[in-house]
Amino acid sequence: MKERIWLLPVALIVFLTTALLTVILIRLQNPFAVFxxxxxxxxxxxxxxxxxxxxxxxxxxxxxxxTAAIPAALAFGLLPWAAALATPEQALRLGAAGGVVFCVCAFSFRSLQRRWARDPSALLAPAVGALGLFLASQAFASLLRGEKNGVSPLTSFRGYDNIY
Amino acid sequence: MTRRPWFWSAVALAGAAALLLAVTLLTADITRQRARQQHLALLQTLLPGSTEFTLVPYTGSDHGIRSVHQGQTGQVVEVSVQGYVDEVTVLVGVSSEGEVLGLMVLSAHETPGLGNRVLSDTDFLCQFLHTTGQAQVGEDVMPITGATVSSRAVERCVNAAVAVATGTGDVTTEATVWEE
Incomplete structure (x- = not known):
């Protein structure tokens, strides 16, 4: 079977780009939207x-x-910067944090994947596993308090910045 | 010819970045123009009776003051104070007599369902209307249940704005310091 190992980073880039484009369009309609x-x-x-x-x-x-960790880190840093949602410094921190989060998620997901049933009936197992990991990430994030703990959150775009 | 695995990642990344950059640049002027229009409408709503505003440089010592807009009937002050999770930014319209005529929380990233209700809880926010810089959560202002810290951040924003507008800035220069 062809490995198609490029699919993972490309999928991540597609999802991130779609989300950022949505933010840009919402911002266009309502510059004061709180993201x-x-x-x-x-x-x-x-x-x-x-x-x-x-x-x-x-x-x-x-x-x-x-191998997808490097493109993932680049995507988490470069794309928000390209969408004018992060300063270069924030982009660097986002890229580093995003790379680490991606590695943790990929490692955990792959570990679960090896333990799932191999028959076609196990269709929901990956989705449920991913949901569990997402909830775990939320629990972890609640231990962090924004920039105070070194994980830089992306500064929300403020439409009223530099309007005068 | 087979490409190396990273080739398609690099192509996708470059394409996505170029797309986002192009859309951002193309929409920047429209966004800025709309922001300016909406901002003016917002200032006029928060300070009734004023139609034109000028940005006044703030030279005081309160680091929470983001901007001061002078209107015909008072000032609209933008203040940021550290909340429970992050900074809470409030735009406060203060009359020349020092009375709060309007306020709007511009930005808050507090706990969803609790502190973040400062963004839209009109019952809570309306309690600050017609105060004169002495509003106190727990006494004359009922806090949002389970979000006392976020509620007090709004209180400090409002009182700091009144202090700036009335020239008694020293009273609330600690607006950005959270001690509890």
Whole structure:
């Protein structure tokens, strides 16, 4: 079977780009919209979404995921910067934090994946597993308090910045 | 010819970044123009009777003061104070007599379902209307249940705005310091 190891980072990039485009369009309509901080749970959400997409689109086990960590870190840093949602400094921190979160999610998801039933009836197992990991990431994030603990949340865009 | 695995990742990343950059640049002017229009409408709502505003440089020592807009009937002050999770930013319209005529929470990233209700809980926010810089959560203002810290952040924003507008800035220069 063809490995298609590019699918994981590409899926992550597609999901992130779609979300950021949505933010840009909402911002266009309502510059004062309050967006949530881009924090650990959101990074985990996009990472797990990409892992799920890869699992369903290209079923296969033991596909290497570490090679996707670099594009993932770049995506978490570069794309918010390109969407004018992060300063270069924030982009660097987001990239580093995003890379780590992606690695943790990918490692955990792959570990679960090896233990799932191999028959086609186990369709929901990956989704439920990903949901559990997402909830765990939320619990972890509640231990952090924004920038005070070194994990830089993405500064929400304020439409009224530099309007005068 | 087979490509290396990273090739498609690099292509996707470059394409996505170029797309986002292009959309951002193309919409920047429209966004800024709309922001300016909505901001003016917001200032006019928060300070009834004023139609034109000028940005006044703030030279005081309160680091929480983000901007001061002078209108014909008073000032609209933007203040940020540390809440429970993050900074709470409030736009407060204060009349020339020092009375709060309007307020709007511009930004808050507090606990969802608890502190973040400061964004939209009109019953809570309306309690600050017509106060004169002495509002105190727990006494004349009922806090949002389970969100006393976030409620007090709004209180400090409002009182700091009144202090700036009435020239008694020293009273609340500690607006950005959270001691509890």
């Amino acid at each position: 949530p901080r881009f924090h650990v749970p959101y990074m985990a959400f996009f990472s797990l979404l990409a892992l799920l997409a890869e699992h369903y689109l290209a079923p296969g086990r033991d596909r290497p995921w570490l």
